Amino acid sequence: MEELIKPDALARLETCLRQGPQIDLNTEHCLSGGMYARTIHIPAGTVLVGTTHKTDHLNVVCGDISVSTDTGMRRLSGYCVLPTKAGMKRVGYAHADTTWTTVCKTDLLVIEEIEDELVEESDQLQTRQHLISTKELKKLEES
Numbered sequence: 001m002e003e004l005i006k007p008d009a010l011a012r013l014e015t016c017l018r019q020g021p022q023i024d025l026n027t028e029h030c031l032s033g034g035m036y037a038r039t040i041h042i043p044a045g046t047v048l049v050g051t052t053h054k055t056d057h058l059n060v061v062c063g064d065i066s067v068s069t070d071t072g073m074r075r076l077s078g079y080c081v082l083p084t085k086a087g088m089k090r091v092g093y094a095h096a097d098t099t100w101t102t103v104c105k106t107d108l109l110v111i112e113e114i115e116d117e118l119v120e121e122s123d124q125l126q127t128r129q130h131l132i133s134t135k136e137l138k139k140l141e142e143s
Contacts, residue, residue, distance in 0.1 A: 029111050036114050039101040042094040052089040052120035055104060059084055063098025067091070 025040035025048075042048065042065065059082040061067075066075045068091045069082070075095075076082065084090075108114045 064096035
């Protein structure tokens with residue numbers, strides 16, 4: 001079994017990442033039949049930390065990303081469905097452009113209410129932050 005990321009190390013990484021430029025992961029939302037799907041598009045080279053989920057859910061991943069799991073770090077390449085238990089908070093590194101969709105059950109219809117229902121740190125979600133766009137970040141890197 002691979003070594004698990006300790007919560008204090010994850011918190012330090014998250015604090016460090018928040019101090020740097022933030023990029024827009026182009027969040028998409030879809031509601032259907034009591035299900036909510038939240039999709040983010042992660043550019044290659046991105047390090048990210050998610051929020052703590054309050055419920056069990058599924059992640060549908062397409063790309064190439066190393067991500068923390070309940071058994072340690074795992075590299076997901078190609079297409080993968082990853083079940084997740086409530087209480088999980090992930091850290092990841094995208095080796096290539098990656099699409100990540102989280103699918104959860106909800107009876108709510110308002111995105112902000114759904115976010116509050118499903119995750120602990122809903123105020124930290126990209127949909128609630130003013131972030132630098134991927135295009136703006138590339139311009140900064142080129143200058």
